[in-house]
Amino acid sequence: MGVILMNYNASAQITSSPYSVFGLGYLEGNSIGQSKAMGGTGIAFLSDRSINLLNPASYSGIDSLVSIFEMGIFGKYTNFKTKTEDQSLVNANFKYVVMGFRITPWLGTSFGFAPFSSVGYNINTIGTIEGTGQTFNKTFTGDGGINQVYFGNSFKITKNLALGYNLAFLFGSITNTESADSYYYSLQDVTHLSNLNLNYGLNYGFDIKNWNYKIGLTYSASKKLTADNETTIVTSAGSETIKGRNNKYSIPQTFGAGLAFGKQYFRAGVDFEMSQWQDITFSNPLLRTRNSNRYSFGVEFPSQGLYRGTNRMILYRFGAEYRESYMIIQNVPINYTAVSFGAGIPLRGFLSVINVSLELGQNGTVAKGLFRERFVTLHLDMSLRDFWFNKRRYM
Amino acid sequence: MKITGEGKMKGQIFSFTRISSFLSIIFIIGALFLGSCTDINEFTIGQDFVEPQTRLQVVDTFKVDLSTILIDSIATSGTGTALVGSYADTILGSVKCNAYFDLAYPGLSGVNVEDDFIFDSAAFVFRSTGYSYGDTTTLMRIGIHQLTEKIVPFTSAGSSTPLLYNATSFDFSPDPLAVKEFYPRPNSIDTVFSINVNEFGENLYELFRNKDELVSDQASFDDYLKGFVLTTSNNENNSVIGLTGDKENISLVLYYHVDQEFPEEKSFTFTMGESNHQFNSIRTDFTNSPLKDLNRENNQLLSSVTGDISVLQGSTGLMARVGFPTVQDILMNQRWKVLRAELVFEPQRTSYDYFTLPEKLNFYETDKENRFNSNSLMIDSDRNPRLPEFTYDEFFNEDTRYTFDITSFIIGELSDYYFDYYHGILIGIEQSDLLASLERLIIDGRHPPVKLRIYYLTY
Numbered sequence: 001m002g003v004i005l006m007n008y009n010a011s012a013q014i015t016s017s018p019y020s021v022f023g024l025g026y027l028e029g030n031s032i033g034q035s036k037a038m039g040g041t042g043i044a045f046l047s048d049r050s051i052n053l054l055n056p057a058s059y060s061g062i063d064s065l066v067s068i069f070e071m072g073i074f075g076k077y078t079n080f081k082t083k084t085e086d087q088s089l090v091n092a093n094f095k096y097v098v099m100g101f102r103i104t105p106w107l108g109t110s111f112g113f114a115p116f117s118s119v120g121y122n123i124n125t126i127g128t129i130e131g132t133g134q135t136f137n138k139t140f141t142g143d144g145g146i147n148q149v150y151f152g153n154s155f156k157i158t159k160n161l162a163l164g165y166n167l168a169f170l171f172g173s174i175t176n177t178e179s180a181d182s183y184y185y186s187l188q189d190v191t192h193l194s195n196l197n198l199n200y201g202l203n204y205g206f207d208i209k210n211w212n213y214k215i216g217l218t219y220s221a222s223k224k225l226t227a228d229n230e231t232t233i234v235t236s237a238g239s240e241t242i243k244g245r246n247n248k249y250s251i252p253q254t255f256g257a258g259l260a261f262g263k264q265y266f267r268a269g270v271d272f273e274m275s276q277w278q279d280i281t282f283s284n285p286l287l288r289t290r291n292s293n294r295y296s297f298g299v300e301f302p303s304q305g306l307y308r309g310t311n312r313m314i315l316y317r318f319g320a321e322y323r324e325s326y327m328i329i330q331n332v333p334i335n336y337t338a339v340s341f342g343a344g345i346p347l348r349g350f351l352s353v354i355n356v357s358l359e360l361g362q363n364g365t366v367a368k369g370l371f372r373e374r375f376v377t378l379h380l381d382m383s384l385r386d387f388w389f390n391k392r393r394y395m
Numbered sequence: 396m397k398i399t400g401e402g403k404m405k406g407q408i409f410s411f412t413r414i415s416s417f418l419s420i421i422f423i424i425g426a427l428f429l430g431s432c433t434d435i436n437e438f439t440i441g442q443d444f445v446e447p448q449t450r451l452q453v454v455d456t457f458k459v460d461l462s463t464i465l466i467d468s469i470a471t472s473g474t475g476t477a478l479v480g481s482y483a484d485t486i487l488g489s490v491k492c493n494a495y496f497d498l499a500y501p502g503l504s505g506v507n508v509e510d511d512f513i514f515d516s517a518a519f520v521f522r523s524t525g526y527s528y529g530d531t532t533t534l535m536r537i538g539i540h541q542l543t544e545k546i547v548p549f550t551s552a553g554s555s556t557p558l559l560y561n562a563t564s565f566d567f568s569p570d571p572l573a574v575k576e577f578y579p580r581p582n583s584i585d586t587v588f589s590i591n592v593n594e595f596g597e598n599l600y601e602l603f604r605n606k607d608e609l610v611s612d613q614a615s616f617d618d619y620l621k622g623f624v625l626t627t628s629n630n631e632n633n634s635v636i637g638l639t640g641d642k643e644n645i646s647l648v649l650y651y652h653v654d655q656e657f658p659e660e661k662s663f664t665f666t667m668g669e670s671n672h673q674f675n676s677i678r679t680d681f682t683n684s685p686l687k688d689l690n691r692e693n694n695q696l697l698s699s700v701t702g703d704i705s706v707l708q709g710s711t712g713l714m715a716r717v718g719f720p721t722v723q724d725i726l727m728n729q730r731w732k733v734l735r736a737e738l739v740f741e742p743q744r745t746s747y748d749y750f751t752l753p754e755k756l757n758f759y760e761t762d763k764e765n766r767f768n769s770n771s772l773m774i775d776s777d778r779n780p781r782l783p784e785f786t787y788d789e790f791f792n793e794d795t796r797y798t799f800d801i802t803s804f805i806i807g808e809l810s811d812y813y814f815d816y817y818h819g820i821l822i823g824i825e826q827s828d829l830l831a832s833l834e835r836l837i838i839d840g841r842h843p844p845v846k847l848r849i850y851y852l853t854y
Contacts, residue, residue, distance in 0.1 A: 018440055018441025018444055019441075019444075021441065021444045021445060022444070080440045082440055085439065085440055087433040087437075087438055087439070087440055088431055088432050088433050089432060089433060089435065089438065090432050121441060122435050122436075122438055123438065123439065123440070123441040123442055123444070123445055124436060124437060124438055124439050125439065125442045125445065127447070127451060128451075129451050129452065129453050129850065130450060130451065130452040130453070131452055131453050131454070132453055134453075136451070138447070139436075140441075140445040178445075178447060178448055178449060180451070183451065183734040183735055183850060183852075184734065185449070185732065185734050185852055187448050187449050187854060189448070233732060233852075233854060235732045235733070235734055235806075235852070236734075236802060236803065236806060237732065237733065237806040237810065240732075242730075242854070284446075286443075286444060329444070369443050371440050371441070
C-alpha cells in the first residue's frame with residue numbers, strides 16, 4: 001500500500017509523460033464529459049445534457065429549465081516503451097469544474113476552470129562528477145502547466161444559428177527541476193505564464209427529412225503569453241535566485257470545424273481542428289514544431305427497451321481520434337491515436353448523470369531513441385443538474 | 396415523467412447495484428495496473444530529452460596545513476576510569492599513568508572492632524573496566540603508595556568547578572605499601588583486581604580498635620590517610636589498564652573473624668572518597684620522538700617539523716589541527732556553489748601495528764589561539780557529534796582512511812566571500828574517550844598529505 005501511495009503522490013500531476021518536457025507540455029484540449037467517450041468529438045454538438053467546451057456557440061443549447069454543474073476526475077495507466085526499456089506509471093487527478101445555464105431563450109452562458117496544457121515528468125538519470133569516475137543519481141522533474149478560467153456566452157441569433165465566444169484567462173507556471181539528493185542541490189526553473197484569450201464559435205443546424213444536421217466552426221487567434229522566468233539554485237548554503245531566461249511563449253491560431261447529425265436520441269459527429277504551431281518556436285534544440293491536426297469521430301446511441309426516452313435511459317458512446325501533435329522530436333513527429341467508449345448513466349432523481357469513459361491509445365513511437373506510450377485512461381465525469389430557476393413550481 | 400413510488404424504488408436499487416458492480420470492476424482493474432507500476436524513483440525513460448544545466452566537479456588540490464597542538468591541560472578527575480600503567484610508544488616515546496584516589500571516613504562506628512575480633516588480612520579491591528592499551532601479554536607491576544599530600548582539586552581560569560588535570564601530581568612515599576605483579580587480561584570487564592596490604596591494614600585495624608585519635612574524626616582521618624596512588628614501579632611495563640574509578644568499585648577491605656567455636660569470616664570496607672578526588676596523571680616523554688620540541692610554551696608544531704605527522708591522543712592533550720590557506724581561491728569562480736567538502740586523511744602506515752586505530756574522532760572549530768569547547772564541537776543535523784567515516788583496509792593498509800564531512804564549515808566560512816585562515820579545525824579523540832583513554836592516531840602529513848576535497852556545482 002505504501003508503494004502505491006508513493007507512486008500516486010509522486011505523480012499527482014495531470015500529465016505523466018516525459019514528452020511533456022517540451023514546449024508548453026501536453027495540450028489537454030477542450031474535450032470534457034460526454035465528448036471524452038466520443039474520441040473528443042463535439043465541435044458541432046450543442047450543450048444539452050452536459051456542457052460542451054469545444055465550441056462556445058453550444059451553450060445556447062442548454063435546457064432552459066436547468067443549470068448544469070460538471071466536474072471530472074481521471075485515472076491513467078501508462079506503459080512507456082523504448083527499444084530496450086519498459087516502464088509503467090499511474091497517475092490520477094481532479095481535472096475540471098464547469099457550470100452552465102441558459103439565462104434567456106436566446107442567451108446561454110458557461111464558466112469554469114479547466115486545464116489548457118500540463119507538464120508532468122520525473123526522469124532519473126546518472127550524473128558524473130567531473131574529474132572523477134564517480135557517479136550520482138540526478139533527477140529531472142517537471143510539473144505545472146497552464147490553466148484556464150473562462151467565461152463564455154452563446155447567442156441564439158435565429159432558430160438555426162448560434163454564435164458564441166469564450167473569454168479565457170490563461171495562467172499557470174511550468175517548473176522544471178534538476179536535482180540530486182545525495183549532494184543536496186536543486187536547480188529550479190519556474191516560468192509563470194499568463195494572458196487573456198478569446199475564442200469564437202458558430203453552430204448552424206438544419207433538418208433534412210427526419211434527420212437533424214449541425215455544422216460547427218471555431219476560431220481562436222494566436223496569442224503571446226506573458227512569461228516571467230526565474231531560476232533558483234538551492235543548496236545546503238541556502239537558495240539564490242539567478243536572473244531568469246527570456247524565452248517567449250505563444251499559443252497558436254486554431255481553426256476547428258465539425259459536422260454532426262442525429263435523430264431522436266442518436267447522434268454522431270466528426271471534427272477537424274488545425275492549430276498553427278509551425279509559426280511558434282521553442283528554445284529546445286531537440287524540438288521542432290509543426291501544424292497540429294486533430295481528426296475525430298464519435299457516436300452516441302440510447303439503451304434499447306423500457307427506459308428509452310425516460311430519465312433512466314443510458315446513453316452509450318464510442319469514438320476515435322487521431323492527433324498530429326505540434327511536436328517533432330529529433331525529426332520524429334509525435335502522433336496520438338486513441339479509441340474511446342463509455343456511457344452516460346443517469347442517477348436517481350432529476351437529471352444528474354455520471355459519464356464514464358475509457359480511453360485506450362498510444363502516443364509517440366520507439367523510433368530514434370524515442371519512446372511509445374500506451375495508456376488506458378478512465379474518465380469519471382459528474383454532471384449534476386438542477387432546476388434552479390423554477391423550483392417553486394414543484395414545491 | 397410519471398414515476399410511481401414503487402417504480403422509483405426499483406430504479407434506485409437497480410442503478411445502485413449497477414454502479415457499484417461497475418465501480419468494483421474499475422477498482423480491480425486499477426489495482427492490477429498499480430501492481431505493475433515502476434517506482435517513480437526508478438523511472439528513467441526520457442533521459443535523452445533532458446539537458447543538464449549544472450556540472451558537478453571536484454577539486455582536491457587545496458593546500459592543507461597540518462600541525463600538532465598540545466592542549467594546556469585535560470581534566471582527568473571524576474572520569475570514572477582510573478588509568479594505571481606505562482608503555483613505550485614506538486613513535487611518541489614513553490607514556491606513564493598514575494591513578495590517584497583517597498578513602499572516605501567510615502566513622503568510629505563504621506569500624507567498630509570488638510574484643511573478640513581477630514584481624515585476618517587486608518586488601519585494596521578494584522574492578523577492571525576492560526580497558527587496556529598497549530601490549531597486555533607482558534607482565535605488569537603495579538605498586539600502591541601512600542600520599543604525603545592531600546588530594547585537593549582546584550579551580551582554574553577555564554573552569555569554575557574544582558578539577559584535577561592530567562598534569563597534576565601529588566607527592567607520595569617512595570616505598571610502596573605493596574606491589575602486584577600480573578598479566579593484564581584485555582577486555583575482561585568486571586574482573587576483580589586486589590592488592591594485599593596486610594601490614595598496613597592491620598595498623599589501621601588496630602587504630603580503630605583503640606579508637607585512636609588519628610581516626611577519631613574526619614579531619615584526623617584525612618590527615619592520617621591523605622590518599623593513595625597506583626603507579627608502575629619500573630619502566631618495563633608495556634600497557635595501561637583501566638579500573639572503574641567510583642565509590643562502589645574502589646575500596647579497602649579489612650578481613651577479620653570473631654573468636655568463637657565456629658569462626659565467622661567478616662570484613663570492614665572503606666569506600667573511595669570524593670569522586671572528583673580520583674584522577675589520573677599522565678606523563679609523556681617526547682624526548683626522542685618527532686614531538687620533542689612540543690611543550691606547554693611551544694604548543695603548536697607544523698607537521699613539516701615533526702616528520703610529516705600530526706598526533707592526536709586522549710588524556711595526553713595532543714590534538715591535530717588543520718587549516719586551509721588556499722580555499723579562498725574558489726571565490727574567484729563565477730556561478731558556483733559548494734555542495735560538499737570532505738577532509739580526508741590517512742594514518743601513518745607503520746603507526747598502528749601495535750596500537751589500534753580509534754574509529755571515532757571529534758572535530759572542533761577553532762581559532763588562532765586554538766581555543767575550542769563543547770560549543771565548537773562539529774555536530775550533524777541531529778545535533779550529535781559528527782563522526783568521520785572510517786574505512787579500514789586490513790590486508791594492504793592502503794585504503795585505511797578517515798573521511799570527514801566539513802561541508803557546513805566550508806560553506807559557512809565562504810558565505811561572506813572571505814575565508815579566514817585562522818578558522819581551522821581541531822581533531823581529537825572522541826569526547827567520551829578523550830579524558831580516560833590513551834587511544835592515539837598519527838596522521839600522515841605527506842604520504843599522502845591531508846586533503847580537502849570540495850565538490851562544487853557550476854551552472
